[in-house]
Amino acid sequence: MDGTPVKPSQTAATRSAPTRSATIDRATRETRISATVDLDGTGRSDIQTGVGFLDHMLDQLARHGLFDITVRAEGDLHIDFHHTTEDVGITLGQAFAKALGDRRGIQRYGEAHVPMDEALSRVAVDISARPYLVWDVRFTRDKLGEMDTELFREWFHAFAQNAGLTLHVANLYGENNHHIVESCFKALARALRAATEIDSRRPDAVPSTKGTLGGSL
Secondary structure (H helix, E strand, O other): OOOOOOOOOOOOOOOOOOOOEEEEEEEOOOEEEEEEEEOOOOOOEEEEOOOHHHHHHHHHHHHHHOOEEEEEEEEOOOOOOHHHHHHHHHHHHHHHHHHHOOOOOEOOEEEEEEEEOOEEEEEEEEOOOOOEEEEEOOOOOOEEOOEEOHHHHHHHHHHHHHHOOEEEEEEEEOOOHHHHHHHHHHHHHHHHHHHHOEOOOOOOOOOOOOOOOOOOO
């Protein structure tokens, strides 16, 4: 031995980070949906659900969360938008859960207040694998475009249940229904961005005293 230190084959600086992306395909008698998400994207979106307003909201989720999201959905829109909206929430939530893996290194918690003109909404999220939705949002119209406003809660519930999120959504005030719901989606995007980012101080640790956050979701 000449005292020369042995160089490891791969250092922490050069070790490649795991890919945090996933695709989920889901088919029922009512819908056929494919959703792909990259948690470390640049905010690109390619959304085609057949429900125009839902496409617009998912574009906001991608853009403001810096997630790359692709969604293709075919559903029984001749009946109404319920099945497609709910099943898109289910499928996209499952894609997020799969992309998170064992949730090692994530910040876990995120919170955002987002204004849109006269409306202000708050979203707080815990990527806990304990799904729960608190929804404190009220609308004064039954529809936005052709979409029933009651379906927004259905989407958030389906997404939270399948992504494994404790999710609190509140509109603090606002008058324009479009502004209210859009501020909720943008706040979700910003909160999720914060919660899914890797913590530089503990990039290899699962952020739980239990040592697990249920990555099998």
